[in-house]
Amino acid sequence: MALLPNPSLSLRPEQLGSPDLSAERATPAASHRRRDFVFVVNPKGANGRTGKEWKKLLPYLRTRLADHCNVCESFTSGPSHAIDITREAIREGAEAVIAVGGDGTLHEVVNGFFWDGNPLVSHEKGSTTALGLIPLGTGSDFARTFGWKNDPYDAIDRIAKGNKSKIDVGAIEGPTGDKHFFVNVADIHLSAKAGYYASQYKKFGNLCYVIGALKAFRGHENHDMEIKVDGGEWESVTKVTAMCIGNAKYFGGGMKITPTADPTNGHLELVVLQNFKWYDFLIKLHRLYGGTHLSVKGVSSRSVKSIEVKERVRRGDIYVQSDGEHWGFLSTKFSILPGAIDFFC
Template sequence: MLVNPAGGQRGAHRAAETVLAHLAAAGWDAEPVAGADTAGTLALARDRVAAGVDVLAVVGGDGMVHLGLQAVAGTRVPLAVVPAGTGNDFARALGIPRGDPAAAARLVTHGTPRAVDLARVGERWIGTVVACGFDALVTDRANRLRWPRGGSRYTLAVLVELTRLRPLPFRIRLDGGEVPEVELDATLVAVGNTAYYGGGMRVCPDADPYDGELAVTVVEGAGALRLPTILPRLYNGSHLSHPRVRTYRARRIELASAGVFAYADGEFVGDLPIVVEAVPQAVEVLLPG
């Protein structure tokens, strides 16, 4: 069971205690794993997976799920997720109970394994959305803020980044889709394996983690005055009807823009250009039956 190496998250620690109590009652042996840092935790998780375990359980938010995916993707070991973070968007997309650690804990022992697609950038496995442009800047800003806590950090980060906003020139190449290449000025580009990011924003409403493809959402050339009229619509998916929003589908997407970086699952991925690929049935996840 992976727990946050940074510590200090009381909700995650309480959820971990709930999982351990459930596993003990069910007669399972469980080993909490937390290294000194993220790299150390991942190394320990990979060692346990290689040695042979029945399940790798992850207690935390999307960042911890991202860490767990690096250890189990491409193996026969299923992933169980106990949401205990700020966004929990991977769990949201797959119907894993949020706000109920006991219900999520029962999936460790009684969940139904299902093969789920992932996205991949280089050697990095991604469960939710690869974001670049405004949304990546917001995530980067929010990760560096120490106040306020919770979802309010993202609200403050949005307000700060809006004051610095400008559309950026992107080149987007799409393999396996109807449109092979797009060049345009964009404020936001998101490539989704699943629909949600940012704590419930349906940025890629058509993303389906079982269809072997990725969904791409592009907000074209919206500046600081226009973008705030689009952002609230991300929560219900109605932004797709906005004239500044374009959508595409592809199995492989190349994103290029000078001086732009990408985030995925709330974690820094790297500077553009990057290639995002769909990997069908890359991981087994224990889900409600």
């Protein structure tokens, strides 16, 4: 894979199999050459488990993909590095970029598919880059929406089969107009604050979500907000505990928070929790994880294509996150980009 001179990136191609070079030279059509699959690995994910498991996967990966592609292995070195790797891979004509890790790595790779708020285009005219996922992180909530087991070998088999479908991507923007993207769930207020704290305790695995929730409840107050759905009139929503905007169904380590969301239907699901107390979560937690909470008092749901959210009284401390990553604070607009990315499924 031809690389731009950027010392921060570390793509390492591994030629799989032994192609007949003489036959390749004799083929005039460039489309017959083997294209690159770029595997973006977060080696520190899940307290280092991702890097260790990735090494174990390589022999099977070579066996399954030997006839398909060149593998380009790239390890991230810190926050946002996966975004840079993905953008360079797409510009250089990679056939696929595969996120290897948890939802955080997938989130960065998805953002790498965009530049300046628009889909990124390959230097190779007419070529498109597909997205893949090998779940090897603390959380694998996006994979749950498809009913997949948290099994990296199954993921490799899906990629090897080559079946793809177009999935939607959510866009999020603040007052400056700069866009950020999410593929799973974005959320506001209590759940976003809990996610912010949970990110500080990932060394405890899925227990980090419990710790984050406990910390978020300390001093929490429900707040009145205003929303504008699909460009309509502003509506008042009182005593908001949390708002969740789902492109997919799960967040927080398996909570089915937006149970009717579908990343292929061109819509987002908005779920609003109003006037919840701390004990409500204890009593109704099983319904939140089971996705049966939409009939609970204080819970509402609707399908939207865009939604703007702001505080009725400006405080500036209402947390917003997307795909479990802290984004910022209200006011914020969310919208959907239908069929934005080809995804191995």
